[in-house]
Amino acid sequence: MKIAIVGCGIVGAAIAYTLSQKTDWEITVWDRRTPDKWEATGAALGVLMAVVRTRLKGKHVRLCLESLQCYESIIPQLEALTNIAIPYNRGGIVQLCFNPQDLVYWQKTQAMRQRQGFTLEILNRAQLLKRYPDLSEARQAKNAAVGAIYSPQDRQVDPVICAQALIKAAQLQGVQFIWQTPIQDFRCGSDQRVTYVVTETDVTPVDAVVITAGLDSQLLTAQLQPSLTLQPVLGQALRLKRPDPFAYPYPVVNGGDVHLVPLNAQELWVGATVEFPEEDSLESPQANPALLEQVLGDAIALDPTLATAEILQTWSGLRPRPDGRPAPVIETLASHPNVVLATAHYRNGVLLAPITAVRVQNLLAALLNDPRFIVV
Template sequence: MSISIIGCGIIGATIAYELSRWQSLSVRESNEYTIDVYDACHKPASAATGAALGVLMGIISQKVKGRAWNLRRDSIRRYQTLIPELERATGAKIPTNSQGIIKLLSAEDDLIKWTQLVSTRTEQEWQLELWNARKVVTQLPQIDRRFTGTAAYSPQDLQVDPVALTEALVAAAQLNGVNFHFDRSIESITADRPQSCDLLTPDLPIITSDWTIVTAGLGSTSLLSPHAAIDIQPVLGQALQIRLPKPLGNPDFQPVIVSEDVNIVPSGNDYWVGATVEFPVDGVVTAQLECLERLKQIAIATCPDLAQGEIIRTWQGLRPRPNQRPAPVIDRVGANKRILVATGHYRNGILLAPATARIIGDMLLVNGENSQ
C-alpha cells in the first residue's frame, strides 16, 4: 500500500511519523506499505508552522465536550509521550516549556464560568487552578504589581518550539522509512480510478498512490477543488522577540503568560510575544504595524520590565482558517474516498496535530480493511 502526504508542516509531519510507527507496533502486519511526503518548500515547517509560537492551550481551553474538547484532550495526552519519544529516537533536544500556562482574566471574564471549568477539569482528572491577585504577583513578580484580578493556571498545558518539533518528527519518520521530497510541488490530484489517486507535478511523471492525504494548509483549496469545496482563508499572525539581560521574575518558574489574548513565551533571556489576528481586507492580507505595536504595548503593560528589552526579531505568518465551517477540516473527499484531508487548523495546528494524526490513521485502517 502506498500513502502520499502533501504538505510538511506540523500536521503532515505528525501524520507521517505516526503512520510510520504502524509496522513497529504490528498494526498492519500483513500489509507492506510506503509513505512519501511532498512539500513545495525546501525544508519542513516553512509556512504557518514556522510562524507559530507553539502554545498548547488544551486544558485551559473553555471546550469541555464534543469534538473540540476531544481533539485537545487526546493531543495533550499524546504530547506527554511524543516529545520524549522523539528525543530518544533522534537524539535531538526539542525546546519545551512544561511549566504551564497562566491566563490573566479580565474584568469581562465570567468567574462563575471559570470556577465551573475548574470543577469540570477536576472531574475529568486534569489540573486547573484559579489564583487571586496576591498569589499571581507573588508567584510571578514580573507581573505589574497593580494587577488586581484573577488568573487561571494550567500546569499540564505546555509550549513547544514548532520548528524543532517538526524537524524531529521528520527525522524520526525518516528513521522509520518515510521518504520526504522537498522543493516538490503537487499541482493537482485525480481520483478517477477506484483503487488509487494520481498526483500531478510540473516536472515529473504522474505519481500514483493508493491513498493521498492533503495537509497543505492554504494550498489545500486548489488541490481539493475538483473533489470538494473546501475554502481555506488566510488570517495573518505577527509576533516579536524581546531580549533581556536575564529572565524576568523567578528564573525557576517561567510559565507562558497570556494577557488580552497575547502570549508571552519565555525562552531563556528571550521572550516571544504574539500573536495578532488580522483578517483579509478586500481579499488582501497586509501586515499592520499598529497591530505589532499593540502586541508590544500589551506585553509591557503585563510585564513592565519588558520595556527594558531589545526587540531582536519580528515575524509573521498566514494561518489557514476554514470559511463557514469549523476548524479543523478532517475528512474523506473524492468519488473513491481515497483522498483524505487534514487542514484548516487555524490557530491550533501545533496543539491538534497528534489527535489529527490519530483520526487520519483510523480512517486509513478502516478504509484499508474495507478495500481488501
C-alpha cells in the same frame, strides 16, 4: 499500501511519523517548499492551550485535550529516536484575570476539567503575586490583575524543532520526503479513487492520499472537487530580550489576547495578532505594523520591564481558516473515497498535530480495509 502525504508542516510531519511508527505502508511526502521554509508552522508560538479553555466540552475541546496528552509521550520518543533536543516548556500556562467575576466564572470550568482528569488552580491576587512576583504590575487597560487561572498540564513547544524531529524520526523509519516538488495533478480511476500523483518529473501510483498542505489545500482540492474554501488569517509576533532574567522554567502567561512565551531566562515570544482579509477580498492580508505595536504595548502592560526589552526578531505568517465551517478539517473527501483531508487547523495546528495524525491513521485504515492499524 502506498500512501501519499501532500504538505509537510508540523501536521504533515506528525502524520508521516505516526503512520511510519504503526504501519507497514509505504509512505511518501511531497512539499513544494524547501525544508528550511516553514510558513504556518514557522508563524506559530507553539502554545499548547488545551486545559485552560473557557469552552467546557464538545468535539473541539476533546480533540485538544487528547492531543495535549499525546505530546507527553511523543516528545521523549522523538528525542530518544533522533537525538534532537526539543524545547518543551512544562511550566504550564497562567491565564490572568482582570475582573473579579472571572475568578467565579472559572469555577465551573475547573470542576469540568477535574471530571475530565485535568487540573486548574484558581489563584487570588495574593496567591498570584506570591508565586509570580514578576506579574505584580500586570494590567489590562486600567485594571490590575485580580488573580489568575493556572493550568499546570498545558505546555509550549518549539514548532519548527518539533517538526524537524518528526521528519527525521519518520525518515529513520522509512518515509521518503520529496522537497521543492509541487503536485501538478491527480489521476483517478472510474470509481473516483486517486490512482496516481503527478509532479513535473514523475507519475507515482498511490492507494491513498492525505492532503495536509495548509492554504495550498484549497488549490489541491480544486483539482478534485469539491474544493475546500480557506481564508488566510495573518499573525505577527516579536521575539524580545528582557533587561533582567527571570526564574526559568517559567510558565506561559496569557493576558487577554496576548501571550508571553518564555524561551530561556531572558528571551520570550510576544504575540500574536489576528488579521483577516478585507471583506470580499481574495487577497491575503498584509502585516499591519500598528497591530504589532499594539501587541507590544499590551505585553508591556502585563510586564512593564518589557518597555526596555530589545527586539531581536519579528515574524508574520498566514494560517488557514476554513470558510463557513469549524476548524480543523479532518475527513475523507466526499467525491474521492481514498483522499483524506487533514488541514485548516487555523490557530491550533501545533496543538492538534498529534491527534490529527491518529485520526488520519484511523481513516486510512478504514478506507483501505486494514483494521490492524485502527487506534481506539
